[in-house]
Amino acid sequence: KAGVTQTPRYLIKTRGQQVTLSCSPISGHRSVSWYQQTPGQGLQFLFEYFSETQRNKGNFPGRFSGRQFSNSRSEMNVSTLELGDSALYLCASSLEAGGNYNEQFFGPGTRLTVL
Amino acid sequence: QKEVEQNSGPLSVPEGAIASLNCTYSDRGSQSFFWYRQYSGKSPELIMFIYSNGDKEDGRFTAQLNKASQYVSLLIRDSQPSDSATYLCAVTYRGNQFYFGTGTSLTVIP
Numbered sequence: 001k002a003g004v005t006q007t008p009r010y011l012i013k014t015r016g017q018q019v020t021l022s023c024s025p026i027s028g029h030r031s032v033s034w035y036q037q038t039p040g041q042g043l044q045f046l047f048e049y050f051s052e053t054q055r056n057k058g059n060f061p062g063r064f065s066g067r068q069f070s071n072s073r074s075e076m077n078v079s080t081l082e083l084g085d086s087a088l089y090l091c092a093s094s095l096e097a098g099g100n101y102n103e104q105f106f107g108p109g110t111r112l113t114v115l
Numbered sequence: 116q117k118e119v120e121q122n123s124g125p126l127s128v129p130e131g132a133i134a135s136l137n138c139t140y141s142d143r144g145s146q147s148f149f150w151y152r153q154y155s156g157k158s159p160e161l162i163m164f165i166y167s168n169g170d171k172e173d174g175r176f177t178a179q180l181n182k183a184s185q186y187v188s189l190l191i192r193d194s195q196p197s198d199s200a201t202y203l204c205a206v207t208y209r210g211n212q213f214y215f216g217t218g219t220s221l222t223v224i225p
Binding site: 102105106 | 149151157159160161164203207212213214215217
């Protein structure tokens with residue numbers, strides 16, 4: 001079974017631009033979560049989607065948004081990029097939301113650099 | 116605020132020794148506990164999970180959970196240089212939101 005895929009793998013943008021990242025979960029997985037990882041802050045939770053609905057949201061500004069499509073693929077958008085948005089963005093999928101025994105499996109990540 | 120604390124390390128052990136990684140969490144409502152391994156430049160990969168108090172063994176790995184002390188640990192027996200990585204502890208509460216620690220860097224010295 002194919003794993004979680006993320007595109008693109010690398011991105012270079014300039015301040016003020018916007019960016020859209022894509023994530024395709026493992027087949028059959030309905031929950032997709034997004035994380036930002038930086039050396040100083042570790043893995044920070046952005047949001048989680050299940051059945052096209054945002055179920056949980058972390059403490060990030062409104063410039064960070066996401067959505068999920070009917071095939072469970074998810075996109076994350078960051079508008080008005082800032083230098084501090086440079087990070088590895090990770091997507092993780094799990095079988096279903098709402099339960100407490102759902103392992104998350106991570107994609108390879110998108111490395112975003114903001115100049 | 117739900118917090119997950121890990122000693123950032125670095126933790127160094129000789130090859131063949133037991134590596135012990137520790138994690139504490141702040142919310143007694145925590146229900147699921149996960150250990151991930153992350154190699155430099157790679158994404159986290161799931162090693163094992165534990166839900167009930169006690170020990171859970173999987174090959175060279177043993178997870179230990181003590182809910183009364185709000186403590187979860189990972190033991191790696193017969194450590195190998197390939198185990199050198201950052202180990203992330205994650206905790207879930209009601210729902211599917213994961214809270215991660217900042218990770219412990221492990222180096223296994225040949």
